[in-house]
Every structure is written in structure tokens, then in C-alpha cells.
Amino acid sequence: MRAAWVGAVLAAVLALCFGWGLAGLATLGCAPHPRGGCGVPDGGGKYFAAFMASPVPLLIMVRAGFYRRDWRPALGYSAGAGAGAVLALVMGSSVGHWIVAFALVGTGVLVPWLAHFNTPEARSARQEERQRRMREERLRRARARRTERRRERRRLRRDSIS
Numbered sequence: 001m002r003a004a005w006v007g008a009v010l011a012a013v014l015a016l017c018f019g020w021g022l023a024g025l026a027t028l029g030c031a032p033h034p035r036g037g038c039g040v041p042d043g044g045g046k047y048f049a050a051f052m053a054s055p056v057p058l059l060i061m062v063r064a065g066f067y068r069r070d071w072r073p074a075l076g077y078s079a080g081a082g083a084g085a086v087l088a089l090v091m092g093s094s095v096g097h098w099i100v101a102f103a104l105v106g107t108g109v110l111v112p113w114l115a116h117f118n119t120p121e122a123r124s125a126r127q128e129e130r131q132r133r134m135r136e137e138r139l140r141r142a143r144a145r146r147t148e149r150r151r152e153r154r155r156l157r158r159d160s161i162s
Contacts, residue, residue, distance in 0.1 A: 008076025014054045015077050019084015019104045021050030026088070026096030074115035081108030 024047030025040070033039035040048045058077070085101040085108070116122075 005073060005076075008073035011058060011073070011076040012080030012083070014058055015080025015104070015108070016084045016087065017050045018054035019081065019088055019100065021047045021052075021054060022100045022104075023047075023084070023088035023091045023097060025051060026094065026100050027092050072112075074112040077111045078108040081105065081111075 025044060028041045028044045028047065030038035031041035031044075081104040085104040088097050088100040088104065091097060
């Protein structure tokens with residue numbers, strides 16, 4: 001059980017770093033790139049590294065099933081996203097900072113909500129529903145085949161009589 005809460009703290013720190021990186025990139029803006037487009041301005045390497053590296057461990061935890069047994073450790077991500085949103089608004093109050101803050105708060109709400117639906121009970125209910133739909137589909141196809149065979153027999157009888 002302790003390992004799950006260590007992961008929750010790790011998720012909170014990573015979400016905070018992700019928010020810090022996004023807010024830093026919003027603060028610095030965009031520098032023209034030699035090939036055209038937008039690039040990271042000078043002094044923005046640390047923000048770019050935080051922005052790029054922070055989601056990777058979170059994705060690994062999700063793929064490895066960190067939130068499959070219990071959804072409550074996903075609240076660590078929410079705590080980090082909330083702190084990242086506050087940090088983004090402390091770093092500046094431009095439109096970009098507000099967008100970062102709203103995006104972080106949105107994902108902070110969405111991640112535990114989605115993890116809550118990934119519990120074993122919810123997965124088994126979805127699997128049972130899927131199996132019920134498959135049975136109904138097989139039954140519908142079998143009825144269609146029987147109907148088609150009957151039509152074919154009637155057509156053959158009519159053709160042999162004529």
C-alpha cells in the first residue's frame with residue numbers, strides 16, 4: 001500500500017513539473033526557428049526539458065496499471081496539477097498562463113475520474129456488457145441465416161414446381 005502512495009507523490013511532483021514547464025514556455029513565448037516556425041527561446045531549455053520529460057513517467061504508470069487496482073492514488077496527479085495551475089498564475093497572468101492553468105485543472109479533474117472507472121468492478125461490468133452484446137449479435141446473425149435458408153428453400157421449391 002505504501003508503494004501506491006509513493007507513486008501518488010511522484011505523480012504530484014511530475015504534474016507540478018509539467019505545469020512549471022508549460023508556464024515557463026508561456027512566459028518566454030516563441031523564438032523564430034531557422035527552418036521556419038517556432039522554437040524554444042534562449043534560456044528556455046529547463047522549461048522545455050520539464051515539459052517534455054514530465055509526462056513520460058506518468059504514461060508509464062498508467063500503462064503499467066498503477067491506477068487499475070485503486071483509483072485514489074490518482075488524486076496525487078490532481079494535487080500536482082492544482083499546484084501547477086497556481087504556479088502558472090504566479091509566473092504571469094497572460095492569456096497563455098490562464099490557458100495552462102485551465103488545462104492543468106481540467107486534467108487534474110479528468111485523471112481521477114477516468115481512473116475511478118478503471119476499477120476491477122467497472123472492468124468486469126464492461127466485459128459482461130460486451131459479452132451480452134456479442135451474444136445478441138450472434139443470435140441476430142443466426143436468425144438472419146435461418147431466414148435466408150428458408151427463403152432459399154422456398155425459392156428452390158417454387159423453381160422445381162414450375
